[in-house]
Amino acid sequence: MxxxxxxxSTCGLSRHFGGLRAVENxxxxxxxxxxxxxxGPNGAGKTTFVSMLCGRIPASNGKxxxxxxxxxxMPAHKRVQMGIAYTFQITSIFxxxxxxxxxxxxxxxxxxxxxxxxxxxxxxxxxxxxxxxRAEQVAADMAYGHQRLLEIAMxxxxxxxxxxxxxxxxxxxxGEIADFIRLIREVxxxxxxxxxxxxxxxxxxxxxxxxxxxFGAIIAEGTPEEIHANEAVQAAYxxx
Amino acid sequence: MSRALTxxxxxxxxxxxxQFILPVYHSGNLARIMVLAVYAMxxxxxxxxxxxxxxxxxxxxxxxxYGAGLSIRLFDMAAAPAFGIGIIASILFSLGVGLLxxxxxxxxxxxxxxxxxxxxxxxxxxxxxxxxxxEGFVIPQAVRxxxxxxxxxxxxxxxxxxxxxxxxxxxxxxxxxxxxxRVLVAIRENEERARMLGYDSWAHKLFAVVLxxxxxxxxxxxxxxxFGSVGASFAEVPFSILPLLYVLLGxxxxxxxxxxxxxxxxxxxxxxxxxxxxxxxxxxxxxxLLTMYARRGIMGVVRERWAKWLP
Ligand SMILES: Nc1ncnc2c1ncn2[C@@H]1O[C@H](COP(=O)(O)OP(=O)(O)O)[C@@H](O)[C@H]1O
Ligand SMILES: [Mg+2]
Numbered sequence: 001m002x003x004x005x006x007x008x009s010t011c012g013l014s015r016h017f018g019g020l021r022a023v024e025n026x027x028x029x030x031x032x033x034x035x036x037x038x039x040g041p042n043g044a045g046k047t048t049f050v051s052m053l054c055g056r057i058p059a060s061n062g063k064x065x066x067x068x069x070x071x072x073x074m075p076a077h078k079r080v081q082m083g084i085a086y087t088f089q090i091t092s093i094f095x096x097x098x099x100x101x102x103x104x105x106x107x108x109x110x111x112x113x114x115x116x117x118x119x120x121x122x123x124x125x126x127x128x129x130x131x132x133x134r135a136e137q138v139a140a141d142m143a144y145g146h147q148r149l150l151e152i153a154m155x156x157x158x159x160x161x162x163x164x165x166x167x168x169x170x171x172x173x174x175g176e177i178a179d180f181i182r183l184i185r186e187v188x189x190x191x192x193x194x195x196x197x198x199x200x201x202x203x204x205x206x207x208x209x210x211x212x213x214x215f216g217a218i219i220a221e222g223t224p225e226e227i228h229a230n231e232a233v234q235a236a237y238x239x240x
Numbered sequence: 241m242s243r244a245l246t247x248x249x250x251x252x253x254x255x256x257x258x259q260f261i262l263p264v265y266h267s268g269n270l271a272r273i274m275v276l277a278v279y280a281m282x283x284x285x286x287x288x289x290x291x292x293x294x295x296x297x298x299x300x301x302x303x304x305x306y307g308a309g310l311s312i313r314l315f316d317m318a319a320a321p322a323f324g325i326g327i328i329a330s331i332l333f334s335l336g337v338g339l340l341x342x343x344x345x346x347x348x349x350x351x352x353x354x355x356x357x358x359x360x361x362x363x364x365x366x367x368x369x370x371x372x373x374x375e376g377f378v379i380p381q382a383v384r385x386x387x388x389x390x391x392x393x394x395x396x397x398x399x400x401x402x403x404x405x406x407x408x409x410x411x412x413x414x415x416x417x418x419x420x421x422r423v424l425v426a427i428r429e430n431e432e433r434a435r436m437l438g439y440d441s442w443a444h445k446l447f448a449v450v451l452x453x454x455x456x457x458x459x460x461x462x463x464x465x466x467f468g469s470v471g472a473s474f475a476e477v478p479f480s481i482l483p484l485l486y487v488l489l490g491x492x493x494x495x496x497x498x499x500x501x502x503x504x505x506x507x508x509x510x511x512x513x514x515x516x517x518x519x520x521x522x523x524x525x526x527x528x529l530l531t532m533y534a535r536r537g538i539m540g541v542v543r544e545r546w547a548k549w550l551p
Binding site: 093106 | 419
């Protein structure tokens with residue numbers, strides 16, 4: 001523990017869908033300021049786990065603490081107001097609105113509805129993710145990769161304490177992935193990042209620690225080197 | 241002043257001038273259209289901006305209308321305080337409806353609003369001795385006076401309708417560009433996303449229902465006071481479908497659209513009634529044509545093609 005404080009922790013966190021134990025009894029700690037990768041095979045329960053953290057779905061059991069407060073039963077919008085931002089695995093944007101309007105909606109909760117200020121803050125964000133020249137475009141008309149970038153911009157627009165990214169690089173080109181890595185390094189100077197990611201190069205480039213899930217449980221946790229050498233992890237991936 | 245504000249103030253000025261130009265028959269129609277347009281604008285707050293489809297909006301109109309009308313009929317109130325009672329009744333009633341109906345979504349929400357509206361209609365019939373049921377009652381000319389103005393006088397009536405319309409229209413221009421208005425649109429487009437941006441979607445939807453119901457109620461109260469008649473037909477199902485048609489035709493999610501839709505439907509009905517009395521058939525045909533050729537309605541198309549700045 002030492003000097004760092006824990007920003008987020010879960011205790012015995014579980015979520016069942018009927019008989020399916022999508023997440024089972026997960027104890028998890030995330031220190032402030034860290035970039036943590038969450039990996040695991042498809043269906044391991046990663047999305048379900050982070051969805052409980054941000055309040056998108058309720059927990060069946062267990063406890064979530066964020067910034068020293070029990071947020072387990074707190075409605076999603078209040079958790080977001082406390083500083084948890086979630087970017088969706090399945091792109092979830094305001095499809096019929098323009099790219100700029102999308103980002104404006106992510107910043108206006110902090111900045112109010114002053115048009116000039118909103119526009120300036122939004123354009124700065126769009127510049128950062130490389131979408132400024134598409135600001136006027138209808139969001140749904142953009143290519144999938146660009147929609148992913150918009151999703152990231154909307155996460156950043158909230159200026160969160162904890163940024164949860166659910167497979168953000170899916171559908172991005174190599175060049176865009178390199179930009180993404182640079183961007184997240186920059187963001188991580190004052191934001192804690194929890195990153196679900198399949199691209200192992202991205203994980204290695206960004207994560208200070210890695211948590212591995214399989215069948216709804218954490219099977220390993222450690223530095224990238226430790227995880228690389230871990231037999232249970234190898235088995236999980238090779239075994240299916 | 242922004243283009244949007246200039247445009248809507250311009251529309252109000254044009255309507256004011258029209259009173260002096262139009263033949264009495266048409267200015268009478270227009271007074272009615274402006275009041276009904278307020279009803280439609282209220283509907284648009286929920287349907288066009290927030291994405292909540294109600295099939296029972298007549299209940300809000302009726303609560304405003306009967307709130308004002310019964311205050312006069314049963315308690316001998318003057319027109320102005322009766323109007324106030326109509327508004328207060330609408331606020332409380334729509335709050336109650338919102339708290340209950342918003343527990344459901346989608347088709348269930350449509351059905352719940354339809355059922356509530358049906359309940360209001362049946363209550364009006366049930367309390368026949370007070371409401372005079374189906375027949376309704378007349379608000380005598382002597383009572384339809386506000387601060388020395390005679391609301392039954394065609395010119396005064398026109399400007400009273402215009403005043404209500406102008407307040408609603410400019411209020412909408414302000415709302416849709418406010419923080420709250422943008423969140424309503426966000427909820428319409430993607431409610432989960434809006435919530436995950438930290439917006440309390442439930443509170444915003446409740447606000448939309450209350451504002452929508454109160455505007456409908458204000459229109460109902462004004463209708464009773466301006467045109468002198470209060471009746472159960474204003475609580476019936478077809479009267480709930482009208483604002484949906486007005487808004488679909490005029491352009492859901494546009495500020496001026498509900499007025500444009502009301503204007504067109506009113507005259508379509510007026511003209512078609514000279515050779516057929518199948519109003520609903522005409523309305524049905526319009527609806528089919530709309531869904532086939534102009535899903536965004538008249539002002540939606542205008543905005544898309546020529547006036548992107550139109551709120
Ligand atoms: N809403 C749901 N209803 C039923 N089962 C679900 C639901 N969401 C996820 N699951 C199931 O829970 C398991 C974990 O899914 P998920 O959290 O999406 O995994 P991951 O993100 O690691 O790929 C899967 O078996 C999935 O089918
Ligand atoms: Mg997933």
